[in-house]
Amino acid sequence: MIRLEKVTKIYPDGTKAVREVSLEVKRGELCVLLGPSGCGKTTTMKMINRLIPLTSGKIYVDGVDHVSVNENELRRNIGYAIQEVGLFPHMTVAENITTVPALKGWTKADRTKRAVELLKLLRMAPNEFMNKYPKELSGGQRQRIGIARALGANPPILLMDEPFGAIDPVTRIDLQDEFLKIQQELKKTIIFVTHDIYEAVKMADSVVLMKEGQLVQHASPADLLYRPKNRFVEDFVGSDRGLKCLQLIRAREAMWDSPATVTLDASVESARKQMEEEGIDWLAVISHDRRFLGWVVSSDLVKGDTVSEIITVSSIRVTADTVLSEALSQMLTSGLKVLAAVDQHERLEGVLTFEGIQTALRKAVQKEGTE
Amino acid sequence: MFEAYQFASQHLELVAKWAVEHLLISGVAIGSAAVIGIVFGILISGQGKERVADLVLYFAEIMMTVPSLALFGLLMLLLGRMGLSAIGFLPAVMTLIVYGQLPILRNTYIALRQVDPAFIEAGRGMGMSERQVLFKIKLPMALPVIFAGLRNAMVLIIGIATIAALIGAGGFGVPIFRGLRNARMDLIIIGGVSVSVLALLVDGSMALLERFVTSKGLKR
Numbered sequence: 001m002i003r004l005e006k007v008t009k010i011y012p013d014g015t016k017a018v019r020e021v022s023l024e025v026k027r028g029e030l031c032v033l034l035g036p037s038g039c040g041k042t043t044t045m046k047m048i049n050r051l052i053p054l055t056s057g058k059i060y061v062d063g064v065d066h067v068s069v070n071e072n073e074l075r076r077n078i079g080y081a082i083q084e085v086g087l088f089p090h091m092t093v094a095e096n097i098t099t100v101p102a103l104k105g106w107t108k109a110d111r112t113k114r115a116v117e118l119l120k121l122l123r124m125a126p127n128e129f130m131n132k133y134p135k136e137l138s139g140g141q142r143q144r145i146g147i148a149r150a151l152g153a154n155p156p157i158l159l160m161d162e163p164f165g166a167i168d169p170v171t172r173i174d175l176q177d178e179f180l181k182i183q184q185e186l187k188k189t190i191i192f193v194t195h196d197i198y199e200a201v202k203m204a205d206s207v208v209l210m211k212e213g214q215l216v217q218h219a220s221p222a223d224l225l226y227r228p229k230n231r232f233v234e235d236f237v238g239s240d241r242g243l244k245c246l247q248l249i250r251a252r253e254a255m256w257d258s259p260a261t262v263t264l265d266a267s268v269e270s271a272r273k274q275m276e277e278e279g280i281d282w283l284a285v286i287s288h289d290r291r292f293l294g295w296v297v298s299s300d301l302v303k304g305d306t307v308s309e310i311i312t313v314s315s316i317r318v319t320a321d322t323v324l325s326e327a328l329s330q331m332l333t334s335g336l337k338v339l340a341a342v343d344q345h346e347r348l349e350g351v352l353t354f355e356g357i358q359t360a361l362r363k364a365v366q367k368e369g370t371e
Numbered sequence: 372m373f374e375a376y377q378f379a380s381q382h383l384e385l386v387a388k389w390a391v392e393h394l395l396i397s398g399v400a401i402g403s404a405a406v407i408g409i410v411f412g413i414l415i416s417g418q419g420k421e422r423v424a425d426l427v428l429y430f431a432e433i434m435m436t437v438p439s440l441a442l443f444g445l446l447m448l449l450l451g452r453m454g455l456s457a458i459g460f461l462p463a464v465m466t467l468i469v470y471g472q473l474p475i476l477r478n479t480y481i482a483l484r485q486v487d488p489a490f491i492e493a494g495r496g497m498g499m500s501e502r503q504v505l506f507k508i509k510l511p512m513a514l515p516v517i518f519a520g521l522r523n524a525m526v527l528i529i530g531i532a533t534i535a536a537l538i539g540a541g542g543f544g545v546p547i548f549r550g551l552r553n554a555r556m557d558l559i560i561i562g563g564v565s566v567s568v569l570a571l572l573v574d575g576s577m578a579l580l581e582r583f584v585t586s587k588g589l590k591r
Contacts, residue, residue: 080493
C-alpha cells in the first residue's frame, strides 16, 4: 500500500533529516514510526503526503509514484491528524470534520450525514457537539474530533502525528483503546508517529525505530522487545521489557474463561462446596442472565444463608480487550486478587487472576525465545 | 452652546448638506482604502516577501508623517498637472486613502502573519490549495485584527476629512473654518461636535458588523 524506497531528505543547510529509509506498509497495517525527537520520524511521515519534498528516493502509494499525482488530490485521499490536534478555531465541529469532504465538493446534506456518522463512531452525541467550537471542547474531545477529521472523506490511508500527545494519561489510554477498536473495523493503512515506546507497542502491527534519520529496526512489537537488533534498540526499549510485554497481551489470553460462578439465591453451603471442589477461595456472583454482580470470598462463608447476604458488590471490571498492564494496575490499586472481564452488556466473560497473568507472560516470553 | 443649537435648528438643510458631503468623502475613501490596504496586505504577507513587506510598511509610515495639509496641496498640484480636477472631491478622497492605508495595511499584514503555521500546515495537509488556505483559514482567523485596523482607519479618515474643506470638498470642515475666520463659536461647535458624533456612530456600526462576521469560535 505504501512503499518507501531509499527516501532521503537533506535540507539546504546540509542537515540530513532522513537517510535512505526503505520500508513497506501493507494494506490495513498500523505502522508506528518510533524514535527520539529529531530522529526524522515526522519528516518521513510528511514526505508521504508531500508536505515535505524528498531530496531523493521514491514513495509509492497504492503502487503509484506519489509525485505523479496532483499534490492536493493526493492529500485529500490521505487522512491527516496532526500534533496538538490543530482544529480550526473558527469552524464548528461539523465544519472541521468535513473539511476534506467540502474540498472534494460533497453536497451540504452529504457532509452533514458524514459528520453525524463520524461523531457516532467516536462516541460523541451529534446533537450536542455538531455546532460547538473547538474552544468549547475538552482536550480529549478535541483529539476525538481530530481523528474524526482525518477520517472525514473515508480515506484508505491515515497519517497520524502523535495524535494522542497532548492529553492526560487516563484519557490517552481510553482513546488508544477506542481507536484500536475503530481500526479493527475500518482496517485503514496507518502511519503513526510517536516517541512513546508504550504507545508504539500497544498500537502497532509493526514498529519502525529510527535514529538520526536512519531506520534502525523494522519489526513486530514483540520482536522489537525480545530481539533488539543492537544496543541502541535495547536501550530505547528499556530494561523493563517484561512490563512492556504486558502491553502486548490482552486479558482475553490470560483470563479463565469458564470461571466458577454462583447466583444470588444459591446457598452459602453450596458456595463453600464449590470452592472446595475447585480449590479456590473466591466465586464470581452473577445474575440469571450472566451479568456480573460481585464476589463471594471464603472468609465470608461463616455468616448468612444465601449468597445474597454475603456478596461483596464490586464495580471494578475490565473487558477481554484490556491489556494486561492496565488490568494489573487495576488489581494493584483496588486490592482485588481477581478481576471480572465483562462484555458490553456487563455479562461475565472471564476472570483474571495474578496466576493467570503470570502464566500468560511466561508463555509469551517462551514463545518469543524459541521462535 | 445655545447659539450653536439655534443655528443648527434654523439651518437644518445646511447641516444635512455638510453631513452628506462629509460622509461621502470619508465613505468613498474608506472603501477604497480598505480594498487597497487589504489586497496589498495579502500580497506582502506571503512567505519570503519579508523585505518587500518591510519596504511597503515603511513607505506607508512615512506617508503618515506628511502633514495632511501639505499632502492636500501636493495632490492639488499633481492632479492639476495631469489635467484632472485639482480641487474638491477627487484630491480630498485620494489624500484620505493615503492616510487610511497604514492601519489597514499593517493590521492585515500582521494578522495574516500571526496565523499559527500549524493551522496552515493542517490545511495544506488535508489538500487545500494556497488560495483555499488563504480564504478558508488565514483570512477568517485574521478578521478580528483586520477589523481593528479598519476601525482605526475610519476614525482617522473622518477626522482628517475636516481639512478637506480647505480644498473645496465641503463637509463639516466648512463651518469650522468659517467659524475660525469670523470668530463664530457656534459654527465651530457645530462642525466639531458633528465630526465626533459621526466618528462614534460609524465606529459603533463597524463594531456591530464585526461581531456579525467574526466566527463565534474566535471570540473570547
